Amino acid sequence: MTTLMDLATPNTPNWCPGCGNFGIWAAFKNAAVKADWNNSNSAIVAGIGCHGHMINFLKVTAFEGLHGRALPVATGLKTVNHRLNVFVFTGDGDCFAEGGNHFIHACRRNHDITILIHNNDLYALTTGQCSPETPKGMVTGSTPNGNQDVPFNILSVAMTCGATFVARGYAGDIVGLADIMIKANNHRGVSVVEILQPCVTFNKIYTYGYFQENCYKLPDDFPRTDFNQALLKTFESGEKQIPLGIFYEVERPTAESGYVQLSDRPLLENELVKRNTKELFAKLF
């Protein structure tokens, strides 16, 4: 079984003291211990942003790719070795600005991967510019007169694009977030988990205090297989109105299950041999 010590690397986290990433890191490690995620059954793909540094502090094999491009790397990996639990760490700028197109199509195809979105509502690593999640009116380094645009609704976009598991967690609720991570990974199909992540340095609106005050947990009997009710719920926001938990969870064939080539075993488990292609050439004569 995986222990907390198994997950430790020699590196000390370089996030700002109090960063929401600490909570997400702790939740992931707790989930990994509980669910026994290790280097034989799991892999991580990360994007670029403060979240991406996580790969240096977790002893789980990881690929840190390009800004915005974690999803296509993860889908390539999952397609080749679908026995692996594939986790994507990504950020709000990473996944919805630079990588928005990949998000739409990963949801459509329903790849069996878990997308963990570190949403701090701005660009922190580049010292505080607006992101697709920045609230309207917020002053940032790139919006000195206040952000003119409306934020992107992650969960409703995920649902309308075909995601089959849609949830929201909060970095300050380590136990609840770890539980969502495990359920997201257990779900067969694409799991989209938005994680509310306070940025203590650049985001003075969405603070721990704000989230503590305004988040609430969806009741256990929330009709999470009802598309219409779940979708409506994703539009709920504002004071005392930020739902946490699993909004939507349904079964739909995954991208990987659509290939007969993968029906017996992962592609990687087929021995790589030179193929006889005489039949292909025969048609050319």
Place this chain on the structure above:
Amino acid sequence: MAEVFSIKIGGEAGQGVKSFGLNIARLATRSGYQIFTYSEYPSLIRGGHNVVQIVFSQEGVTSPVEAVNFLVALDKKTIGYHVKELVDGAGIIYDADSQIETAGLERFRLFPVPLKKLAKEAGGNDITSNTVAAGALIGLLGGDMGKFFEIIKETLGSKDENIALINQRAAQDGCDHIQKTFPGGFETLLAAKAEVASPKMVINGNQAVGYAAITAGVQFVSIYPMTPITALLEIFAKNQEKYGYIFRQPEDEIAAVNMAIGAGYAGARAMCATSGGGFCLMTEGYGLAGITETPLVIIEGMRGGPATGLPTWTEQGDLRFILHAHQSEFPRLVMAAGDAKEAFFLTMEAFNLAEKYQTPVVVIVDKMICECDQGMDEFGTEEYVIDRGKRVTGFDQDYKRYKMSEDGISNRALPGDGNFFVTNSDEHDEVGFSSEESDNRQGQMAKRMQKLVTVAKNEKIEPELYGPEDAELTIVSWGSTKGSILMALKELPGVNFLQLKWMNPFPVNKVREILGKAKMILDIETNSTAQAAGLIAEHTGIMIEHKLLKNDGRPIYPEEIVKKVKNILNQQ
């Protein structure tokens, strides 16, 4: 060009011009002739002018030619478009009922045939008139109608037996009509040889690359459609279940390259293919594969650019782009194929190179290679041995993905094999953890770049020399211009040809040796800035004075080369 016969078939897009050409090419090949076909078409599905040229001869034919000996006009516009290319005495088949103005065509031999009428009588529709024309053409050239019937059956019979029968009837009617109306025929050029020495296949570069990848064990392919590699995508799409690899059409070329990198990281033989425009989107992934040391094969099928450029035409404009794309520096292996056969062998080799050196490998082709059908002997694959490079076996507590090594290559582990490692686009230490330390950076950068030295030492990167060693003039080129140059050499004794295949690492010594002793050098490329000549100057210090460049999307014809070389030699 002496000894070759060139036929052009023209019509509107949608009239079946391309399949007409391919069927005539097949017939010529089965009758014992060498063939080369070349299509020109606009970026349209319906309407617009399409033309296919079939060049055939008793001996090798490796490119299209300027001169046209026979024209089949399936619509009224075709004659006007191509009359200037026709040699005196050329034959023209056209629809007798199309009211074509024959004034000014006196120097040609006209063969009007009621194409549409005969097509209807055979039970077909307007498109069937191309089969009537084919029958007439075969009748005039003394071709073997039985062999043509077989081809019709193979190409149409699998869809609908009745359609095959209608087309066979249409072809026979066209043949009968022409032999009755013009009993003298044209010239017996297409008669089936009693014995065909070794049967030849009719193959284009897209087929060659696709079959190469499948032979070499490809496991994951991601391609976004783009001319001229779209047909390659379809080859992969339809054969995947049978051969057990995965093909995915992604949302864009950025996803294509990143998916292939993810698949390569996972341990699969992975590739993507695109044209210059798609490669623009792939450039960030190109360097990602470089710094993460992930094996990746990219096929780059060039066409006229920049931007949308000339989507359905050819160009050799991307050489410098491929050699320099992406910020900073990483080892890239770049090879350029000169024809479909080379594309086949270089693609198979690319999979081994990508895994041996754990870095991106680009095989450059272009529209001429991808889309031109050529008669070729069977490719032998017996000698190909899969080489997956340095791999980790089992669990290693102290495993280091980027461990320093003399040749620049470290043992590769795969996610899920139990070993812990980080595959990192940030500069990283030996384990893969992000590191910005000066010594580490220099060490890892040197390790990666060392791969180019290892490649140059271990692989056969030498260029190919054709013709006499001691020559009055040496032609230097790369890519698909090879075909036209080889055709031209037949009329240019005393001229030799240096073909570059490896563009990076560059075969500095051999190129310097050969060009250093050349009396005169002519660089031939289909681009406007002589990119390879610049590359040669950069690596060898040799400045090439004579250039034959073309950038109108058309191939360089052998006739143009002969003329240019003779001009240079006459000035001496």
